[in-house]
Every structure is written in C-alpha cells, then in structure tokens.
Amino acid sequence: MAMLTKIRRHPEKWSLFRPGDRILLILIGILVGICSGLAAVALSRSLFATLHWVHSFHGSWWAFLLPGIGAAVSSLFLNKVMKEGAGHGVPEVIYSVSRYGGLMRLRSSWSRLISSWLTIGSGGSAGPEAPVVMSGAAIGSNIAKMFSLNERQRVTLVGCGAAGAISAIFNAPIAGMVFTIEVILGEWTALNIVPIAIASVAGTEISRFLQGNNIVFDHRQFNIGFVDILASFGLAVIAALASILLTRLLRQMPGLARKAPLPIWLRAAVGGVIVGLIGAAFPVVLGEGYHSIQAMIDGVFTPGMLLVAVATLAKMLATAFTLGWGGSGGIFAPSLVVGSLAGLTFHRCLTFIWPAVPWVDEGCFALLGMAGLISGMMQAPLTGIFLIVEITGGYEVILPLIIVSAISSTVCQYIEPASFYLKELVDKGQLLRPGTDARVLSDLSVHELLERDCICVTRNMLLRDFVQTVQKSHRNFFPVEDEGTGRFLGIIHLDDIRPYLFDPGLYDAVILEQIMDHQVEVVHPEDELPDILRRMDERRLFSMPVVSNGRFLGMISKATLLDRYRQELRVQTQFIA
Amino acid sequence: MDAKLFHIFRNTPLGRETLLQSLYFCKQADATPVVYIPRHTKFLMYFENDVVQVDLDTSYLTAPGSAENHAAELLSDNGMDPDFFQPKNFTASTLPDIPTHFDFMCCPRSISDLSSKIGLGYIGPRVRRIVNEAHFPVLLTSGVFKPWKRIAVLFGGSANALNALKLGLRLRRTSGMPLVVYTLLEGKSEEDYRSIVRQAHLEDDFERHGDGWHFFEDGPIEENLYDIPHDALTVVGAFGHGLIKDMVFGSMVEKIQSVLPNNLLVVGPKYTSLV
Numbered sequence: 100m101a102m103l104t105k106i107r108r109h110p111e112k113w114s115l116f117r118p119g120d121r122i123l124l125i126l127i128g129i130l131v132g133i134c135s136g137l138a139a140v141a142l143s144r145s146l147f148a149t150l151h152w153v154h155s156f157h158g159s160w161w162a163f164l165l166p167g168i169g170a171a172v173s174s175l176f177l178n179k180v181m182k183e184g185a186g187h188g189v190p191e192v193i194y195s196v197s198r199y200g201g202l203m204r205l206r207s208s209w210s211r212l213i214s215s216w217l218t219i220g221s222g223g224s225a226g227p228e229a230p231v232v233m234s235g236a237a238i239g240s241n242i243a244k245m246f247s248l249n250e251r252q253r254v255t256l257v258g259c260g261a262a263g264a265i266s267a268i269f270n271a272p273i274a275g276m277v278f279t280i281e282v283i284l285g286e287w288t289a290l291n292i293v294p295i296a297i298a299s300v301a302g303t304e305i306s307r308f309l310q311g312n313n314i315v316f317d318h319r320q321f322n323i324g325f326v327d328i329l330a331s332f333g334l335a336v337i338a339a340l341a342s343i344l345l346t347r348l349l350r351q352m353p354g355l356a357r358k359a360p361l362p363i364w365l366r367a368a369v370g371g372v373i374v375g376l377i378g379a380a381f382p383v384v385l386g387e388g389y390h391s392i393q394a395m396i397d398g399v400f401t402p403g404m405l406l407v408a409v410a411t412l413a414k415m416l417a418t419a420f421t422l423g424w425g426g427s428g429g430i431f432a433p434s435l436v437v438g439s440l441a442g443l444t445f446h447r448c449l450t451f452i453w454p455a456v457p458w459v460d461e462g463c464f465a466l467l468g469m470a471g472l473i474s475g476m477m478q479a480p481l482t483g484i485f486l487i488v489e490i491t492g493g494y495e496v497i498l499p500l501i502i503v504s505a506i507s508s509t510v511c512q513y514i515e516p517a518s519f520y521l522k523e524l525v526d527k528g529q530l531l532r533p534g535t536d537a538r539v540l541s542d543l544s545v546h547e548l549l550e551r552d553c554i555c556v557t558r559n560m561l562l563r564d565f566v567q568t569v570q571k572s573h574r575n576f577f578p579v580e581d582e583g584t585g586r587f588l589g590i591i592h593l594d595d596i597r598p599y600l601f602d603p604g605l606y607d608a609v610i611l612e613q614i615m616d617h618q619v620e621v622v623h624p625e626d627e628l629p630d631i632l633r634r635m636d637e638r639r640l641f642s643m644p645v646v647s648n649g650r651f652l653g654m655i656s657k658a659t660l661l662d663r664y665r666q667e668l669r670v671q672t673q674f675i676a
Numbered sequence: 677m678d679a680k681l682f683h684i685f686r687n688t689p690l691g692r693e694t695l696l697q698s699l700y701f702c703k704q705a706d707a708t709p710v711v712y713i714p715r716h717t718k719f720l721m722y723f724e725n726d727v728v729q730v731d732l733d734t735s736y737l738t739a740p741g742s743a744e745n746h747a748a749e750l751l752s753d754n755g756m757d758p759d760f761f762q763p764k765n766f767t768a769s770t771l772p773d774i775p776t777h778f779d780f781m782c783c784p785r786s787i788s789d790l791s792s793k794i795g796l797g798y799i800g801p802r803v804r805r806i807v808n809e810a811h812f813p814v815l816l817t818s819g820v821f822k823p824w825k826r827i828a829v830l831f832g833g834s835a836n837a838l839n840a841l842k843l844g845l846r847l848r849r850t851s852g853m854p855l856v857v858y859t860l861l862e863g864k865s866e867e868d869y870r871s872i873v874r875q876a877h878l879e880d881d882f883e884r885h886g887d888g889w890h891f892f893e894d895g896p897i898e899e900n901l902y903d904i905p906h907d908a909l910t911v912v913g914a915f916g917h918g919l920i921k922d923m924v925f926g927s928m929v930e931k932i933q934s935v936l937p938n939n940l941l942v943v944g945p946k947y948t949s950l951v
Contacts, residue, residue, distance in 0.1 A: 182718055182731050184768020191767060198765065198773075202727040204720075244725055529765060544777075625775070627764075647678055648708045648759065 121293065124255055128294030131242055131256050132263035132301030135235025139267035139302065140309050142212045142227050142234075149220030150386050157382070162222075163375030166385070169221020170371030170426040173214040174364040177427055181210040187422060187429055188233035189520045192261060192283055197524065197531040198541070200250030201240050201257035208237035214427035222385040224374055224417035228268055229429020235264030235302075236283070255291040258284050262295045263302030269315055270306055271489035272299040274482060281479040282520060285532040315389065316396050318492035321463040323499060326456055331467055331499035334445050335506035338471025341441045342434075342511050345415045346476060346519045349430065352423025363425055370424020374417045381410045384417035388436035395439045395465040396491065404447035411440040430519060434472040442468020466496055467503045474504035475511040478518035483508070528629070539667050540628040545645055548628075548660055549653035556591070556611055557582045562599055563606035569593065578644055578651040579615045587651040589615040590644055621646040622655055631655065679707035679779035681815070682761070684714060686736045687743035695747060696821035697939060698782045699754045701909075704824075704851035707780060709751065712761040713743045716770045719763070723776050723809035724946075730802050781806065782815045807914045807929075807944040813843055816933065816940040824939055827855040828908035830932065832862070833872045836913030840943045841878060844911045845885050847941075854887040858904060860897050897928060898935050911941045 156162050177183050188211055195203050211230035219225050239260030243253035258279045266275030276299045280287055356366050378385040394400045402410065418433040446464035449456070466487055474483030483504040488494060511518070517525040524530040531538040554572045556565060558579050568577070575593040580586065596614050599605050620638055622631050622645045635643065635657060642656035683698045685691055695711070702709045714736045721728045748758040763772030783803045807814050829844035831837045841857065848855040859869050869891075873879055892900040904910060914929045929942055 182729070184718070184766075184771030194767060199722045199727065202722050202725075204727055204729055206729075247725060527765075625777075648757065650678070652678065 124294040128259040128298040131259040132298030135263035136267035136302035136305030139231040166222040167368040167371030171368035173217035174367035177214040188229035192236040201254040203237040203240035218426040223421040225428020226432025228431035231264040235260030259298030266299040267302040267306035274486035275299040314492040315490040339510035342475025348419040352419040367425030387432040396462040438469035438472030439465035471507040475507040480504040551653040558612035562609040681780040682778040697817040824909040840913040
C-alpha cells in the first residue's frame with residue numbers, strides 16, 4: 100500500500116519514468132483519454148435515448164413545456180445540488196489553464212454531463228460538446244492532481260481530457276487534437292502534442308468500441324466546380340455575419356435574463372418554454388439538431404428558402420434563450436445547425452438568382468456553412484476544417500472548406516477581435532496565453548521583486564544626519580517613516596535634495612519632512628504587475644515604493660522586473676522547447 | 677507587521693464573535709486582518725495542487741448593507757484599519773477566486789456545516805483540504821469570543837507537529853504569552869520526543885521560549901484534554917497519519933476539535949514556517 104502511494108505521489112521517481120516525463124505523460128494521457136471518452140459516450144448515448152423518448156410527446160399540446168422543465172431541473176441541479184457557477188464550460192477550462200495551471204474541481208468532471216443531458220434531452224437548443232470538454236478536462240486535471248504532477252504536466256493532461264472527449268463524441272481524433280491545441284491551450288509544443296494526440300486516439304477508440312466506427316454524418320459525394328469555389332467566398336461572409344449575430348445574441352441574453360426578477364431556476368424554465376414555443380413552429384431548433392443536419396446534407400430538408408432563412412434566425416434565438424437564461428450546454432452543435440441552415444439558405448438564393456448555373460448539391464453548402472460557423476464563432480479555422488472533413492468522411496470539399504473557414508474566421512476577427520469563448524476572458528484581462536507578456540508577468544509577484552536594501556529615515560532627521568546616511572547607501576531613494584508608528588510617510592529622492600546638499604549652512608536648519616515628497620505613487624503587494632508597469636510608464640517612473648498596511652516593505656524597480664522577466668521567460672520557453 | 681489573516685465576515689452575532697476572536701489573534705500574532713464580506717455563498721481557493729470550493733451557508737449574506745459598517749466598527753474599536761478584500765478574479769460570475777497567499781486564515785467551524793453544529797463538531801472536508809494544501813495555518817475559533825492568555829502546543833512527534841511547535845514558538849515571541857507543550861506518550865519515552873525536537877534544531881529555541889512540557893502517560897487523547905487550560909490557544913499539527921490510518925482510527929485533530937472548545941490553530945503539511 101505504501102509503495103503504491105509512493106508511486107502515485109511521485110511517479111517521476113519510478114524507474115520507468117526517470118529518463119523523462121514524456122512516457123509518464125503519454126501513459127497517463129491514455130488513461131485520461133479513455134476516461135474522457137467514456138464520459139463523452141455516456142452523454143451521447145443518454146442524449147440519444149432521451150431525445151428518442153421525448154420525441155414521442157411532440158404531438159402533445161404541452162410539449163412546448165418540456166424544454167422549460169428540463170432547463171429548470173438542470174439549473175436546480177447545477178446551482179443547488181452541485182453548487183457550480185454558471186457558464187458554458189469551455190471558457191472555464193481556458194481560464195483554468197490560463198490562470199491556475201489547469202486546476203479544476205472534481206465535481207466538474209460530471210456535473211455538466213448531467214445538467215446538459217437534462218437541458219438538451221428535454222429539447223433545449225444546445226450542444227453536448229462543451230460539457231464533455233469540461234468533463235474531460237476536469238478528469239485530466241484531477242488525475243494529474245492524484246499523481247501530484249506539476250503545472251505543465253497538468254495542463255497537458257487537461258488538454259488530453261478535452262481532446263479525448265471531442266474525439267469520442269465526434270469520432271474525430273484530428274479535430275479533437277486540433278481543437279485542444281488551437282482553442283484550449285493556445286500552444287503547440289513537443290511536450291504536449293504527443294500525449295494529446297495519443298489521448299485523442301484513446302478517446303476515439305473507446306467511442307468506436309462502444310458505439311461502432313460510424314461517422315457522425317453519412318458521407319456523400321460532391322462534384323465541386325469552379326463556380327462553387329467562387330460562391331464559397333460569399334458563403335464565408337454570410338457565415339461570418341451569422342457567427343457575429345449568434346455571438347452577440349449569446350452575450351446579450353444573460354443580461355436580459357438577469358432583468359427578470361425571478362429565481363435562477365424559474366428564469367431557466369422561462370427560457371426553456373420560449374424555446375419550446377419556437378420549437379413548435381420550427382422543430383429544427385430543438386435539441387442538438389444532428390438529425391436536421393443529416394437531412395440538409397442529404398438534400399432532403401424540404402422547407403423553402405424563406406422558411407430556412409427564418410429557421411436560421413429561430414435557431415439562433417432558441418440557442419440564446421436556452422443558454423442565456425440558465426440552461427446548460429455548449430455552442431458547438433447549435434453552430435453546426437445554424438451553419439448548415441445558413442449554407443442551405445445561401446445555396447437556395449444562388450439557385451434562385453442563377454438557376455442555369457450547375458451548382459453543386461445543397462448538402463455541400465450545408466457542410467461549408469458548418470465549417471464557416473465553427474471557424475467564425477471560435478476563430479479557429481483549423482478546427483472547422485478538420486472537424487467537417489472528419490465528421491462527413493469526405494475530402495473532396497477541402498478547397499472551398501479552407502476558403503470558407505479562413506475567410507469566416509478572418510472577418511469575425513476583424514469585427515470581434517476575441518472569439519465567443521475568449522471574449523469575457525480578454526475583457527477581464529484573464530487570458531494569459533503561454534509566452535505572452537501577461538503570462539510571464541502573472542507568474543511573478545510583487546514580493547519576488549522587492550528590493551529591501553533601502554535605508555529608511557525619519558521625518559525629523561536633520562539634513563546633516565541624512566547626508567551621512569546617503570554616504571552609506573548606494574541607492575537614490577530613501578523612504579521616510581514615522582518614528583512612533585513606523586508608518587510610511589513619503590520618500591526622498593537624491594535629485595530632489597541636490598540643491599540643499601551643497602549648502603552646508605542648511606545642514607542643521609532643514610529637517611527631512613520639509614523636503615520629502617509626500618505625494619508618492621505607491622504599490623501594494625497584491626497589485627498586479629501589468630498594472631504596476633502601466634503606472635510606471637504613465638508617470639515615467641523607474642521605481643516605486645511598496646507599502647502594505649501603511650508600512651514600507653521595499654522598492655520595486657523596472658530594472659529588477661526586467662531581469663526577473665527574462666529569467667521567467669527563459670524558464671517558460673525552456674519547457675516549450 | 678507584514679503577516680495577514682484572512683477572515684470571512686458573517687454579519688450576525690455569531691460572526692461578530694468570530695471576528696473579535698480573529699482581531700484578538702491578529703493583535704497577539706502581530707498580523708493584519710483582511711476581511712472578506714461575501715457576496716456569494718461560494719468561493720474557490722486555488723492552491724498549488726488542489727482547488728477547494730468553499731460553500732458557505734446563507735447566513736454569510738445576512739444584511740449586506742450593514743455588513744461593512746459592522747466589520748469596520750469592530751476593526752476600529754480594536755485600533756485597526758479596515759482592509760476589505762474584493763475578489764478580482766472569478767471562475768464563474770458567481771464564483772470568486774480567493775487568493776491563497778495569506779499567512780493565516782480564520783475558518784469558523786460552520787464554514788462547511790450548518791451553524792447548528794457551531795462550537796463543537798467536526799472539521800469539514802473543505803477545511804480539511806484547506807489545511808492539507810495551504811501554506812498558512814487555519815484558525816478555528818471558539819464559538820464565543822474569549823481572549824486566550826497562553827499557548828498550548830500539542831506535539832505528537834510528526835513533521836506537522838514540528839511545524840505546530842515552530843508556529844507556537846513564533847506566537848510565543850510575538851505575543852509574549854507562556855507556551856506549554858503537551859504530548860501523549862503513545863508507547864514512546866519522553867526522551868524520544870525530546871530527541872525529535874533536538875534533531876529539528878528547535879531545542880535551543882524551546883529552552884529560551886518554552887515554559888514547560890507536559891507528558892500524558894496513558895489514556896486516549898480525549899481523556900487528557902481536560903489538562904489543557906481553558907484560556908489557551910491550542911496549536912496542533914494536522915493529518916499527519918495518512919488517509920488510511922485516519923479513516924480507520926480517526927484523525928487526532930477531529931478528536932481534539934470535537935472535545936476541546938478552545939481556539940484552535942491547525943497547521944498542515946505544507947505550512948511554511950516563518951521561524
């Protein structure tokens with residue numbers, strides 16, 4: 100038992116792992132991939148069964164209440180039982196990776212699975228992918244914690260969990276891997292790419308073992324001509340605009356919901372009922388919507404152009420009401436549905452305007468629309484490309500797919516510089532991607548940079564005594580403290596007293612209180628370094644006193660900060676290399 | 677005075693007692709209180725290798741309008757400047773992150789339980805995880821404010837107990853209050869325990885600042901706790917036995933806390949001694 104505990108706590112001391120931690124990470128990555136794959140399959144199968152069961156009630160007059168009931172129970176479960184904070188999952192994972200080295204709560208490994216099952220299973224317009232990403236990431240984080248792994252290794256395992264989950268739910272290992280690197284971690288390094296790839300394979304294999312090797316959407320052959328490639332430029336712009344609209348709706352809706360003076364669970368119920376009402380007119384908006392996508396790809400989605408266009412808006416509204424009013428789930432699947440509807444609308448517009456042109460089947464445009472929405476919403480073009488290629492099993496659409504994904508993400512980035520997942524983090528300054536200034540500075544603290552070799556003086560000290568103190572010091576700053584209380588009163592800079600130094604007649608006539616600077620800009624130990632640097636730049640200061648509870652602790656200077664910055668950067672880039 | 681004690685304020689009579697106890701502790705330990713008035717019933721603490729979610733009961737949100745004034749009043753009555761903590765980072769909109777760089781943290785015993793069990797009860801799983809992961813010791817206050825006049829260190833010879841002794845000696849120096857060490861022999865000799873202190877290079881410090889070492893020769897710890905003075909701050913090392921042993925025999929800290937109503941200062945395995 101003791102030996103097992105020792106191995107668990109210090110796996111790096113086990114002879115197998117001594118040559119390096121890559122083998123260790125790969126092995127644990129497989130475990131994480133399997134666990135997150137199982138979580139994804141569990142949610143996927145549960146949703147399949149529940150949606151099938153709920154579908155039998157759709158003829159009833161009260162069916163519109165079902166999404167409301169599901170959302171209310173989901174909200175109660177998440178807030179009262181699990182005591183989780185609100186959120187869609189992926190931003191929390193990115194936040195945890197950015198700020199806390201991937202530390203996540205154990206409860207997150209399953210809480211979102213149940214809450215999103217309740218929301219989506221009852222007909223709410225949301226996707227299961229973000230919950231499984233959160234679940235997989237939390238599994239990775241907690242396994243890393245169990246083995247007492249370090250921060251870098253933990254982040255990699257969080258990535259393994261996310262990759263395993265996406266790979267399993269879509270049966271798409273490359274998309275899982277690319278999504279993790281592009282969206283969650285934001286860095287490609289030799290250390291993390293291999294375990295994440297292996298975890299993707301493990302997650303996919305688990306899914307194939309339990310559900311069969313089925314691609315999500317049946318493959319169809321598309322004969323793409325030059326006109327279709329030209330048309331894909333227009334579709335990219337449409338997809339980008341749809342992405343922006345959906346992003347803004349999703350951001351505005353929680354604010355609107357908060358204005359309703361209702362308990363959280365009742366708010367979720369109201370949002371769900373509205374979705375139910377929308378769903379009564381447009382059933383395509385209900386649930387994850389994969390069946391409708393298949394119908395669109397197959398070219399058997401019957402409503403006309405105008406109805407499809409309205410259904411696109413309806414799906415956006417339904418998603419915003421589901422997620423913004425307190426339901427649980429992600430935006431992956433809704434983006435795919437909105438994208439395919441947008442693609443279909445665009446195709447029908449083209450055939451309406453130029454009926455003689457031999458356009459490719461509308462199913463192809465549905466695929467391209469999906470890629471455009473995914474790339475636009477997440478500003479992750481590679482994820483869009485690989486996901487669509489893998490979930491449709493077709494490579495022939497790759498050229499227009501690249502065009503749509505690249506242009507859509509570029510246009511979105513131009514209008515909304517941060518993606519849906521990152522916007523809030525960027526606004527709060529909490530997105531700390533590896534290798535960036537913000538990340539390096541976040542790993543340093545004021546305490547680490549304190550220069551404590553300053554000589555403190557008192558306000559009643561005579562200039563004569565002070566001159567002797569100056570002779571003993573190699574610094575230009577002298578903090579002034581109150582003799583009785585020790586409180587920081589101000590500072591004397593050598594430049595400020597130069598006129599007095601060369602007039603010995605003043606030595607016994609001037610006390611420091613008369614010449615010290617009382618209005619000093621100070622720093623507190625809990626201040627963040629980017630803020631301190633900004634203040635130094637604004638006021639053209641090279642160093643500032645650090646004061647805590649009215650007492651002087653030391654000085655912080657740009658020179659020391661730069662020195663430590665370089666050291667920290669070296670450590671971080673050493674890991675990346 | 678650079679040390680800081682983190683206190684979660686509850687705007688109730690019970691919360692007032694707890695804050696008074698924290699303020700008294702700060703005066704003796706030469707620390708500054710940092711008071712957090714919660715706006716949500718939960719918060720997260722990210723440690724080096726664990727993240728702990730603390731779920732408060734709704735009494736922590738009582739009368740938020742007057743909470744700050746009440747706390748400020750108590751602080752100024754004790755000659756301290758109000759230093760209210762405002763969370764900067766949030767994992768979710770209703771889930772603030774609380775930093776973990778403090779030197780002490782006051783965990784009222786109801787932090788993981790209902791107030792019906794205040795006073796005596798058990799150390800909840802959250803507090804246990806905080807103690808296990810934190811670099812700071814956790815102060816579990818008595819139900820009603822009671823100034824302590826001496827320091828009692830419960831020393832069982834483990835690494836955590838050594839940390840408790842170091843902390844006790846530190847408090848002895850800052851507060852000037854007498855320090856007595858209590859040890860349950862558990863089949864070993866007095867010399868065994870003295871040699872542990874010697875090997876940790878604490879012997880001289882203890883000779884200088886310690887005011888006695890009391891050995892309990894037999895009986896379980898619960899039966900000997902009556903000898904610990906009622907007005908002593910009890911410093912104890914936590915969870916030194918490992919999970920399995922704790923599960924089978926029960927944790928020593930749990931036993932002490934359920935019997936002893938004194939203020940308790942619990943030192944975990946990751947405590948960074950300032951001695």
